[in-house]
Amino acid sequence: METHTPYRYKQLSDLIVGMIANGTLAPGTRLPSVRAISEQQRVSISTALQAYRLLEDSGVLVSRPQSGFYVATTRRGTLALPSTSRPPVKASTVSISGAVATLLEHASNSALVPLGCAVPDATLLQSKRLDHVLARTARQYGMRYNAYCAPQGELRLRQEIAKRAMRAGHALSPEDVLITSGCTEALTLALSAIAKRGDTIAVESPTYFGLLHTLEVLGMKAFELPTDPTRGIDISVLSRLLDTKPVAACVLSSNFNNPLGSAMAEIDKKLLLKLLKRHDVPLIEDDVYGDIYFSSDRPKPFIALDGGENTIYCSSFSKSLAPGYRIGWIMAGLHAQKVLEHKLAFSLCSPSLPQVALAEFLASGAYDTHLRRIRRILDENLARMTHAIEASFPGDTKVSRPSGGFVLWLELPKRFDSRALFDEALKQGICFAPGDVFSASRRFRNCLRLSAAYEWNGRIEDGIRRLGRLANTLLA
Structure with missing residues (x-):
């Protein structure tokens, strides 16, 4: 009979990890069914399932509907990581709106191989259940919600968001949450406040071009911080900056920076918060990729850590569930009243009906089931994309290895011109994001970002391989 201890499932998961490490279980191997392994190891079915789910959440195993659990395909790392960025040591006036508009126009063209837009494909998201909830809500309560809601947003959705925040170690009230039209509006509200x-x-440098575009529209300058492809920003450089120059705010990704995929360790996050508190500089954090992690635990956002009191938290469901619903949120803390005033001026409130449908979807538990599936798919997509890059791009290409999100950052030799590659790729029906749009000073001309946000198929793989051949030709 099984001894009921809280660690039995962990013992089983450690056993499986050990068998993978010593080669007994090779990548792609199908594991025994939950029932079979429960009998073999003399544990309950629930304990066996808990062990499998733990390994699935950490990316060790992948589950396939109607088939079972398999050892995940390990991602090779034969190519070096991108270099730590070395941006100029002064603030830059941002001027990228034209380049961003051109990129987005091509990225939305379905005739092109979609490697340029960091928005998950509807086929991959498979959010039919959410759409059914929206349709049912519209039929039953359409008239009720064809009206303005409270400026803060629908209470039920704010309650569900507050519940999820508690899982990440951040206790808050629904009154602390304000619903926005995506994370872009949240960031704009925070900056303008x-x-x-x-x-x-x-x-960060490189950083998301949407943030740079927002800074340009608001007439603000960007000071680009050196950023490591795994550890995130160089805190010592930020410290010297704060000692010598006035800085109104710091804007960072909580986890899995776009485009590098970098994620600061918790100890470094605490050091950063301590530094910002000493200089009384607010932090705006963008956590849109926080739910798309490949480890066993969700990394904590800055706002959930000691010293996070002067942090404005921004996120959305656009990267993980429903980009078309345009539902984001902001938790502004000390700046809540000013952010609310700006929300009233910018858009008054966000649409009610999608909020109500999403609240019901979250309350049902369907979002967590969806996340387990989407994490597995995106992790596998990045692995396959990395393989294709290694097989086709120049041998001295450097590639990021993110532990979450769904984009890869490629660095080629200094003489390489990703703009020239972009022009040639469009002629061959391929779209990607050239590196210079991720910098206020228009650096990273020798870099590019690829998105793994579409269902993996022969067209995607062929597009990457053709892009690699083009890169080789341009270098030669």
Whole structure:
């Protein structure tokens, strides 16, 4: 009979990990069914399932519907990691709106191989259940929700978001949450509430071009911080900056920076918060990729750590579930009243019906089931994409190895021109994101970002291989 201890499932998961490490279980091997392994190891079915789920969440195993659990395909690492960035030591005026508009126009063209847009494909998301909830809500309560809601958003959705925040170690009230039209509006509200035209904002380098575009529209300057492809920003450089120059705010990704995929360790996050507190500089954190992690535990956001009181938290469901619903949220803490005033001025409130449907979807537990599946698929997509890059791009290409999200950052030799590659790729029906749009100073011309957000198929793989051959030709 099984001894009921809280560690039995962990013992079983450790046994499986050991068998994978010593080669007994090779990548792609199908594991015994939950019932079979429960009998073999003399544990309950629930304990066996818990062990399998733990390994699935950490990326060791993958589950396939109607088939079972398999050892995940390990991602090779034969190519080096990208270099730590070395941006200029002064703030830059941002001017990238034209380049961003051109990129987004091509990225939305379904005739092109979709490697350029960091938005998950509807086929991959398979959010039919959410759409059914929306349709049912519209039929039953359409008239009720064809009206303005409270500026903060629908209470039920704010309650569900607050519940999920508690899982990440951040206790808050639904009153602390304000619903926005995606994370872009959240970031815009945060920046406009605490900074003014001409102010300097410290950002990662490279960083998301949407943030740079927002800074340009708001008339703010960007100070680009050196950023390591795995560890995140160089805190010592930020410290020297704060000692010598006025900085209105710092804007960072909580986890899995776009495009590098970097994620600061918790100890470094605490050091950063301590530094910002000493200088009384607010932090705006963008956590849109936080739920798409490949380890066993969700990394904590800054706002959930000691010293996070002067942090404005921004996120959305656009990267993990429903980009078309445009539902994001902001938790502004000390700046909540000013953010609310700006929300009223910008858009008054967000649409009610999608909020109600999403609240019901979250309450049902369907989102967690969806996340387990989407994490597995995106992790596998990145592995396959990495294989294709290694097989087709120049041998001295450097590639990021993110532990979450769904984008890869490629660095080629200094003489390489990703803009020239972009022009040639469009002629061959392929779209990607050239590196210079991820920098206010238009650096990273020799870099590019590829998105693994579409269902993996022959067209995607062929597009990457053709892109690699083009890169080889341009270098030669």
